[in-house]
Amino acid sequence: MLEPQAGQSTATPAAAGLTLSDTLDAWAGADSARQQVAHTVNALAKGAIALAAKIAEGPLGGDFAATLSSGEAGEGQKALDVIANDLIIGALAEAPVAAVASEENEAPVLLAADGPLLVAIDPLDGSSNIDTDISVGTIFAVFRRPEGANAADPVAFFQGGRDQLAAGYVIYGPHVALMLTVGAGTWHFALDRAGTFRLADAQVSVKEGTPEFAINMSNYHHWDEPVRGYVDDCLAGKTGARERDFNMRWVASMVADAHRIFRRGGIYLYPGDSRKGYHQGRLRLIYEAFPVAFLMEQAGGAATDGCAAILDLTANALHQRVPFVFGAKDEVGRVARYHLAPAGHGERSPLFARRGLFI
Numbered sequence: 001m002l003e004p005q006a007g008q009s010t011a012t013p014a015a016a017g018l019t020l021s022d023t024l025d026a027w028a029g030a031d032s033a034r035q036q037v038a039h040t041v042n043a044l045a046k047g048a049i050a051l052a053a054k055i056a057e058g059p060l061g062g063d064f065a066a067t068l069s070s071g072e073a074g075e076g077q078k079a080l081d082v083i084a085n086d087l088i089i090g091a092l093a094e095a096p097v098a099a100v101a102s103e104e105n106e107a108p109v110l111l112a113a114d115g116p117l118l119v120a121i122d123p124l125d126g127s128s129n130i131d132t133d134i135s136v137g138t139i140f141a142v143f144r145r146p147e148g149a150n151a152a153d154p155v156a157f158f159q160g161g162r163d164q165l166a167a168g169y170v171i172y173g174p175h176v177a178l179m180l181t182v183g184a185g186t187w188h189f190a191l192d193r194a195g196t197f198r199l200a201d202a203q204v205s206v207k208e209g210t211p212e213f214a215i216n217m218s219n220y221h222h223w224d225e226p227v228r229g230y231v232d233d234c235l236a237g238k239t240g241a242r243e244r245d246f247n248m249r250w251v252a253s254m255v256a257d258a259h260r261i262f263r264r265g266g267i268y269l270y271p272g273d274s275r276k277g278y279h280q281g282r283l284r285l286i287y288e289a290f291p292v293a294f295l296m297e298q299a300g301g302a303a304t305d306g307c308a309a310i311l312d313l314t315a316n317a318l319h320q321r322v323p324f325v326f327g328a329k330d331e332v333g334r335v336a337r338y339h340l341a342p343a344g345h346g347e348r349s350p351l352f353a354r355r356g357l358f359i
């Protein structure tokens with residue numbers, strides 16, 4: 001994380017309506033390392049705005065949902081994945097970025113080899129929704145290029161979650177929004193009709209106590225005991241251990257589920273499960289879990305793989321997967337405690353029973 005230098009302000013710019021670039025300028029001041037981050041985020045935003053215009057064309061823009069190839073765990077590459085990748089990486093070419101790691105490229109894409117920064121992206125999150133006009137998004141994380149590191153080598157990206165300098169996502173929904181953190185809270189921008197991101201909320205805060213969970217329930221029979229135990233207790237409602245009814249949502253676009261949680265609380269789970277290729281879940285650590293976890297922590301929420309805080313992990317493969325649970329701090333902590341408890345012998349441990357070991 002970019003530490004404030006002596007004399008630098010950590011105050012969040014509070015003026016609603018401020019443009020993204022003015023907000024970043026105010027944060028960066030005269031600090032050249034911050035200016036590089038600001039430049040890079042502005043470039044990412046420019047790429048995202050071009051992508052938003054493309055997405056808004058819908059079927060008139062071409063067959064976005066055409067499948068180009070199929071992935072190892074069920075994710076195929078769609079035409080819009082490639083368009084998104086080209087637009088975002090193209091926009092980063094004018095930023096001080098040495099290389100980009102993308103979900104859509106096996107190896108890092110080299111830009112300015114001696115650039116000071118590295119960017120990791122999921123250019124289009126929620127590809128399975130392209131043909132249904134449901135919100136999709138772009139997720140990004142910005143890192144420093146380690147001193148002397150060859151940016152074309154994936155190892156340059158094997159950094160810790162807390163090494164992120166900036167992270168965010170753009171959601172292409174009924175309105176286009178950018179959620180951004182540079183380590184000074186989580187900021188919410190909305191794209192105005194003239195094509196400028198403007199600050200809507202400089203102090204996003206994840207609400208606690210919202211009884212709403214997001215998980216793909218069709219995988220229930222593949223989950224491990226701790227996840228079943230947690231979901232069973234939510235489903236039991238008022239008469240169960242939680243003593244309240246829960247609501248469930250699953251958009252199958254992580255950005256859309258995350259955005260709902262930023263707006264009204266709740267929790268998202270994509271655990272590891274017993275399906276081939278899903279033992280570490282589905283989400284990718286560097287360009288999906290790290291940035292969303294950074295945004296969450298900066299908004300007072302939390303993110304875990306069940307055992308450790310996501311931001312405490314260090315990547316060891318470019319496209320590494322990770323079980324991913326994020327949302328309101330109290331609820332994420334609860335899921336982690338289910339993982340600590342003994343699982344019993346194919347049945348729920350007595351510790352998971354009605355009274356539970358939980359608050």
Ligand SMILES: O=P(O)(O)OC[C@H]1O[C@](O)(COP(=O)(O)O)[C@@H](O)[C@@H]1O
Pocket residue numbers: 075103122124125126127128216252253254255270282283
């Ligand atoms: O179809 P599933 O297995 O429920 O998965 C949905 C999840 O997969 C993802 O779409 C993965 O993202 P991509 O579209 O970038 O592959 C998440 O956004 C979403 O939460």
Ligand SMILES: [Mg+2]
Pocket residue numbers: 122124125126254288
């Ligand atoms: Mg994704």
Ligand SMILES: [Mg+2]
Pocket residue numbers: 081103122123124125126127
């Ligand atoms: Mg994607």
